[in-house]
Amino acid sequence: MKILVCVKQVPDMESRFRPDAAGVWYAETDLAFRVNEYDEYAIEQAVLLKEQLGGEPEITLLSVGPDRVVEAIKKGLAMGADRAVHVRDPEAHLKDPFQIASIIAAYAKGEAFGLIFTGMQSLDRGSTQVGVAVAEALGYPCVTTVVAFEYADGTVTVKRELEGGVKGTVRLKAPALITCQLGLNQPRYPTLPNIMKAKKKEVSVIPVEQLLQQEARLVPAQFSAPAKKGGGVILEGEVADQVDRLIGILRDKTAVLR
Amino acid sequence: MKALLVGECRDGKLLEYSYELFGFASRLGAETAMVLIGTEGALPSYGGTVYLADAGRYGEYNPDLHKRLVQAAVEREKPDYVVFLHTSYGWDLAPRVAALLKAPQVSEVVALAEGGFERPCCSQKMRQVVKPVGAPVVLTLQGGAFPALVPGGTPQQEPLEAEGEARGEFLGYEAAVRKGVDLTRAEVIVSAGRGVGKKENLPVIAELAKVLGGEVGASRPVVDSGWMEAGAQVGVTGQTVSPKLYVACGISGAIQHLAGMKKSGFIIAINKDKDAPIGEVADVLVVADVMQFVPALTAKLAK
Ligand SMILES: Cc1cc2nc3c(=O)[nH]c(=O)nc-3n(C[C@H](O)[C@H](O)[C@H](O)COP(=O)(O)OP(=O)(O)OC[C@H]3O[C@@H](n4cnc5c(N)ncnc54)[C@H](O)[C@@H]3O)c2cc1C
Numbered sequence A: 001m002k003i004l005v006c007v008k009q010v011p012d013m014e015s016r017f018r019p020d021a022a023g024v025w026y027a028e029t030d031l032a033f034r035v036n037e038y039d040e041y042a043i044e045q046a047v048l049l050k051e052q053l054g055g056e057p058e059i060t061l062l063s064v065g066p067d068r069v070v071e072a073i074k075k076g077l078a079m080g081a082d083r084a085v086h087v088r089d090p091e092a093h094l095k096d097p098f099q100i101a102s103i104i105a106a107y108a109k110g111e112a113f114g115l116i117f118t119g120m121q122s123l124d125r126g127s128t129q130v131g132v133a134v135a136e137a138l139g140y141p142c143v144t145t146v147v148a149f150e151y152a153d154g155t156v157t158v159k160r161e162l163e164g165g166v167k168g169t170v171r172l173k174a175p176a177l178i179t180c181q182l183g184l185n186q187p188r189y190p191t192l193p194n195i196m197k198a199k200k201k202e203v204s205v206i207p208v209e210q211l212l213q214q215e216a217r218l219v220p221a222q223f224s225a226p227a228k229k230g231g232g233v234i235l236e237g238e239v240a241d242q243v244d245r246l247i248g249i250l251r252d253k254t255a256v257l258r
Numbered sequence B: 001m002k003a004l005l006v007g008e009c010r011d012g013k014l015l016e017y018s019y020e021l022f023g024f025a026s027r028l029g030a031e032t033a034m035v036l037i038g039t040e041g042a043l044p045s046y047g048g049t050v051y052l053a054d055a056g057r058y059g060e061y062n063p064d065l066h067k068r069l070v071q072a073a074v075e076r077e078k079p080d081y082v083v084f085l086h087t088s089y090g091w092d093l094a095p096r097v098a099a100l101l102k103a104p105q106v107s108e109v110v111a112l113a114e115g116g117f118e119r120p121c122c123s124q125k126m127r128q129v130v131k132p133v134g135a136p137v138v139l140t141l142q143g144g145a146f147p148a149l150v151p152g153g154t155p156q157q158e159p160l161e162a163e164g165e166a167r168g169e170f171l172g173y174e175a176a177v178r179k180g181v182d183l184t185r186a187e188v189i190v191s192a193g194r195g196v197g198k199k200e201n202l203p204v205i206a207e208l209a210k211v212l213g214g215e216v217g218a219s220r221p222v223v224d225s226g227w228m229e230a231g232a233q234v235g236v237t238g239q240t241v242s243p244k245l246y247v248a249c250g251i252s253g254a255i256q257h258l259a260g261m262k263k264s265g266f267i268i269a270i271n272k273d274k275d276a277p278i279g280e281v282a283d284v285l286v287v288a289d290v291m292q293f294v295p296a297l298t299a300k301l302a303k
Helices: A037-052 A065-081 A097-111 A130-138 A192-197 A238-255 B014-028 B063-077 B089-099 B199-211 B222-223 B255-261 B292-302
Strands: A002-006 A009-011 A033-035 A060-065 A083-088 A115-119 A142-152 A156-161 A168-173 A176-182 A201-208 A218-224 A232-236 B004-005 B031-038 B049-054 B081-083 B105-107 B112-115 B115-122 B124-133 B137-141 B156-159 B168-174 B187-190 B214-218 B245-249 B268-270 B284-287
Touching: A002 A037, A002 A097, A009 A065, A033 A037, A033 A065, A037 A060, A037 A065, A037 A115, A037 A176, A037 B245, A060 A065, A060 A097, A065 A083, A065 A192, A065 A201, A083 A097, A097 A130, A097 B105, A115 A130, A130 A142, A130 B089, A142 A168, A142 B089, A156 A176, A176 B168, A192 B105, A218 B115, A232 A238, A238 B268, A238 B292, B004 B014, B004 B063, B014 B031, B014 B081, B014 B137, B031 B063, B049 B063, B063 B089, B081 B089, B089 B105, B089 B137, B105 B115, B105 B124, B105 B168, B115 B292, B187 B199, B199 B214, B199 B292, B214 B222, B268 B292
Parallel strands: A002 A060, A002 A115, A060 A083, A083 A201, A115 A176, A142 A176, A232 B284, B004 B031, B004 B081, B031 B049, B049 B156, B081 B137, B105 B137, B187 B214, B187 B245, B245 B268, B268 B284
Antiparallel strands: A009 A033, A142 A156, A156 A168, A168 B168, A218 B124, B112 B115, B115 B124
């Protein structure tokens, strides 16, 4: 069986975001990038399945984006994927989720993947569309927001997470696409020997023009900080002073210290 | 302008937040019709048309058929917008409907904007405006962004059917695990987030909870990494709490966490990032390192 894992590289969410020159997305200067958290669960699940099946499945990672995404690819390879495809696109951030999904599907079409894992969303755009749209384009059944995964003899049994912590169990036959939710597994940290081994793994580069066949259905028009409606007090400065001021506020505004 | 609203049923009941769809439609100034895969007992209090498909036949989770049912209603209503809630049901189904209709989809809409829609990005820290090209437009709405509106009345039912192959089999629901303390009764909750750093730091949070006479809660990553048990999780997929005082230590304030604690009486957040979205709901945001500030606060309070 062949397995595909889709990986996005996203900025660290503790960063300070500023609009780019066009004012439609974030400027990349000063940002540190990492593997999208949800995709780490997708990589781990693929590697766990490979281990379960005695190393038989071949895991391909795919990432669409500029050259920096090679770092994310390397991490996935060091976690245990076998090979990778970098769809090189310096303008990936201007494509809509439907276009990104179409690019991935155009690559996956001829490859007969038995399972495709994606994150349920990305931390930066968070559309929750790409995985499902890839499945629709390929005609694969798909389950989203998966927190438990089992595979046996071509049958996949998963639990998807609903509001209030309720879960729904779904069974389906491969080929299928699964979008991974936080907590699905415990993503491993790449070990040093595996990081070294990953350097020798194949990364093929495909220019996005070869795979993009669709026009955008969304045009990004603006990127900005939300209007502050909080109006809460912000305490900065020395810790000792912050402590005193906070205790003062607790005395004035709440009954908990009485 | 017309909006086709996709309501949600679980265990045969209409989910209350489905009324937020009407709130949105009224903001948009759109005429409405609703699609519901449910039972007659789940019909909304609404005088318009409800396309009702039988959940007994189509199941409550059966996206292969649900997308065709929504498509069938779209063909009859010819709406400008097909509107879902951004929930586990909505974000699962909406992209499939968009694919069938070859329509643009804007996810997690929080506001109307000039020529488009505003939605959060960068883990709720920022906002993006996007303009859809083509029609109809598929939307999912962030929970709570548009206040619920109960139109009142008795719907005109239109039976809805669709054919298609269902490739997944839904085997049933499983109730949430509820172990440990019942946080919903706590008057004070001190919650630990990923910013606490590591499991070994958790006693610092517990000690603050103790001097305040409260319980310890957690954000999801703290539970997912096995630092605390699932019963402690606050948020959409954990417990919904409203203590008199909620102290969020190293919690960024993701919408899914806020949904579980924003109704608390007084909210204190301790975060080293002044721009963390938790600041939106906090009465006091202390910009500090949790591991420096919390022990200092506990020590002073213990005196
Ligand atoms: C469908 C769905 C359901 C979900 N349900 C829930 C839910 O029920 N509950 C829930 O909590 N989450 C839920 N989540 C996850 C949610 O989206 C966030 O990922 C999660 O809440 C983040 O937890 P956090 O704030 O602890 O971590 P992070 O987002 O990583 O934030 C850590 C914060 O700590 C701060 N920090 C770091 N170091 C320090 C330090 N030394 N001192 C002070 N501050 C520091 C950082 O500035 C940051 O703001 C759900 C997600 C999805 C998609």
